[in-house]
Amino acid sequence: MMSTPSNSDTSNTGADSGARPPLIELAGITKTFGNVEALSGVDLKIGEAESVGIIGDNGAGKSTLVKVLSGVYPPTGGVMRFRGQEVRFDSPLDARKNGIEMIYQDLALCEDLDVAQNIFLGREIKKKLGPFNLLDKQAMARAAAEDIANMGLDFDVEREVGMLSGGERQMVAVARALQFSPSALLMDEPTAALSAEKIRRLWELIAELKSRGVSILLVSHRFTDILSICDRIVVVRGGRIAGEMKPHEHPPAQTMAMMTEMMTGDRITEETEI
Amino acid sequence: MKTMGNLMNSRIWGRGASAINPGLVMATIVVFIVLSFASPYFLTTNNLLNVAKALVIVGIAAAGETLVIIAGGFDLSIGSTMAAAGMLAAYLLDIGSGVGPAFLAAILLGICIGAANGTLIAYFRINPLITTLATLAIIRGLAFVISDGREIIITNKTWLSIGTGKWASIPYIVLILIMVYLVFALIMPRTTFGRYIYAIGSNARAARLSGISTKRWQMAIYITCGATAALAGLMLAARTGNARPAAAMGFELDVITAVILGGASLKGGRGTILGTAIGLILLFMINNGLTLAQVPSFWQQVCKGFILLAAVLYDEVRSGRSDDS
Numbered sequence: 001m002m003s004t005p006s007n008s009d010t011s012n013t014g015a016d017s018g019a020r021p022p023l024i025e026l027a028g029i030t031k032t033f034g035n036v037e038a039l040s041g042v043d044l045k046i047g048e049a050e051s052v053g054i055i056g057d058n059g060a061g062k063s064t065l066v067k068v069l070s071g072v073y074p075p076t077g078g079v080m081r082f083r084g085q086e087v088r089f090d091s092p093l094d095a096r097k098n099g100i101e102m103i104y105q106d107l108a109l110c111e112d113l114d115v116a117q118n119i120f121l122g123r124e125i126k127k128k129l130g131p132f133n134l135l136d137k138q139a140m141a142r143a144a145a146e147d148i149a150n151m152g153l154d155f156d157v158e159r160e161v162g163m164l165s166g167g168e169r170q171m172v173a174v175a176r177a178l179q180f181s182p183s184a185l186l187m188d189e190p191t192a193a194l195s196a197e198k199i200r201r202l203w204e205l206i207a208e209l210k211s212r213g214v215s216i217l218l219v220s221h222r223f224t225d226i227l228s229i230c231d232r233i234v235v236v237r238g239g240r241i242a243g244e245m246k247p248h249e250h251p252p253a254q255t256m257a258m259m260t261e262m263m264t265g266d267r268i269t270e271e272t273e274i
Numbered sequence: 275m276k277t278m279g280n281l282m283n284s285r286i287w288g289r290g291a292s293a294i295n296p297g298l299v300m301a302t303i304v305v306f307i308v309l310s311f312a313s314p315y316f317l318t319t320n321n322l323l324n325v326a327k328a329l330v331i332v333g334i335a336a337a338g339e340t341l342v343i344i345a346g347g348f349d350l351s352i353g354s355t356m357a358a359a360g361m362l363a364a365y366l367l368d369i370g371s372g373v374g375p376a377f378l379a380a381i382l383l384g385i386c387i388g389a390a391n392g393t394l395i396a397y398f399r400i401n402p403l404i405t406t407l408a409t410l411a412i413i414r415g416l417a418f419v420i421s422d423g424r425e426i427i428i429t430n431k432t433w434l435s436i437g438t439g440k441w442a443s444i445p446y447i448v449l450i451l452i453m454v455y456l457v458f459a460l461i462m463p464r465t466t467f468g469r470y471i472y473a474i475g476s477n478a479r480a481a482r483l484s485g486i487s488t489k490r491w492q493m494a495i496y497i498t499c500g501a502t503a504a505l506a507g508l509m510l511a512a513r514t515g516n517a518r519p520a521a522a523m524g525f526e527l528d529v530i531t532a533v534i535l536g537g538a539s540l541k542g543g544r545g546t547i548l549g550t551a552i553g554l555i556l557l558f559m560i561n562n563g564l565t566l567a568q569v570p571s572f573w574q575q576v577c578k579g580f581i582l583l584a585a586v587l588y589d590e591v592r593s594g595r596s597d598d599s
Contacts, residue, residue, distance in 0.1 A: 072483065091485065092482075092483050092484070092485055093485030096485055102483075104483065108479060108480040108483045108484070109477065109480055110472070110473045110476035110477045110480050110481065110543070111476055111477065112472060112475070112476035112543030112544055113469075113472060113476055117469065117472075117473075121469075121473055121480075121484040121486070122481075122484035122485040122486050123485070124466055126466075132465075133465075134464045134465060135463075135464055135465065135466065137463075
């Protein structure tokens with residue numbers, strides 16, 4: 001018989017309880033679309049350099065949660081704090097200004113633009129030419145080539161993104177998020193189009209980012225992704241936080257059973273097929 | 275053969291979304307050579323200047339339409355905007371206004387029409403085709419109602435000199451066209467405005483998620499198109515010496531054909547101002563060739579329709595290929 005996860009321990013105190021405030025804190029966040037309440041009073045804390053995995057069934061609210069954090073959806077209610085200061089993200093630009101970068105499930109790349117143009121889209125490097133502020137294409141191409149090389153990849157940054165493979169596109173989306181030294185990186189199903197080799201490289205990158213103090217929020221339906229890199233797992237069900245756990249506190253099979261139980265709300269027994 | 279292959283793939287044509295289709299350049303050169311041999315009149319200075327003057331009006335409007343189409347939009351109201359701008363300028367000149375105020379007022383009218391299109395498309399999310407079809411009808415209708423269907427003869431000599439005057443044997447209106455294209459050719463690859471036009475046309479959602487205010491930029495794009503359409507209307511009024519509510523009717527066909535022929539994709543994200551310039555030259559050379567061959571004007575219209583279809587089909591095949599890849 002497997003143990004039942006304790007829902008009483010859902011205070012999401014992932015951050016240190018010392019004087020230093022968590023990097024991101026959500027308190028009672030709600031998000032409604034018409035009559036549908038996608039998020040109902042979500043409380044969540046993400047500490048500095050902490051990696052948090054968000055898991056949940058389809059329609060549980062996990063993508064809405066990261067979209068609220070990344071400024072795509074302004075919350076309907078509740079309070080969001082960034083390093084202890086109350087903030088409100090009405091657009092992705094607001095989140096970016098606070099150092100929160102997002103890698104979207106569909107990557108959100110412009111296929112007709114090249115790699116460098118995509119990496120710097122919305123934050124172009126410019127140079128002064130008399131009274132005009134013109135794009136500094138050479139500087140952006142150089143910086144983009146450096147990013148790609150630092151990620152252990154090798155492709156022409158002047159190639160159109162539409163001409164790249166799915167894995168290469170994914171890495172362009174990662175490079176774009178990392179270009180501006182984020183303090184938090186949100187990822188929605190980042191391994192969906194990656195080969196095993198590229199997934200391994202991505203996890204190495206994430207470990208490196210964590211060591212540099214970057215917080216990670218990973219949404220994935222793959223238990224293995226979450227177990228590989230997360231310090232803490234938060235389960236979302238019906239727009240609420242259903243529970244959380246540390247991935248290595250229990251044997252993997254028990255952790256998975258507990259996560260499944262929190263995701264479905266059903267009690268898992270040894271006879272249950274997972 | 276290898277040299278030709280290298281030439282077709284060369285970086286001189288540019289790369290990616292802002293590349294010029296070498297096939298278009300080759301087609302233009304071939305049509306030029308064929309017409310030079312086919313008609314003794316084609317290569318005469320007079321004929322070429324006439325082609326250039328005919329091309330100017332469509333060309334100026336096509337510059338703005340290029341931006342709209344690259345951004346994934348569409349503007350059918352340019353012909354009506356041209357007529358309304360010409361009518362307004364002619365009316366102001368008729369009541370004694372100076373050339374400067376008449377010119378500025380007409381451009382401002384174009385800007386307002388562009389802003390109205392942009393607002394409806396970007397903020398109210400109405401389909402660009404429907405929006406600009408409606409504004410086409412509204413503006414043209416208002417031009418008829420206000421003028422009671424009558425034309426206004428322009429007698430202001432300064433104004434008329436814009437349409438007929440020359441500098442170093444080059445008509446002023448051709449110089450104006452060249453200036454418009456130079457400005458656009460500088461803006462498109464070197465400014466955020468140009469970059470965001472491609473980004474919005476390629477993937478408006480991605481552009482928005484990158485922090486770009488897509489609605490504001492869409493407004494700017496339609497405003498630019500309205501302004502260039504108004505400028506084209508002013509050039510038409512200066513060239514013909516009158517302004518009519520029925521002026522520039524059907525110009526949309528020429529403008530859109532030139533833009534698509536020039537390589538702009540109806541799906542957005544691709545095209546260049548230089549491509550549009552080459553598309554214009556090709557279209558007007560074909561037109562001129564048909565005139566020299568004494569093909570009746572109705573058949574010329576049929577021919578233009580086929581050229582537009584061919585350009586759109588080519589665009590479909592090309593984007594189909596890139597989707598597959």
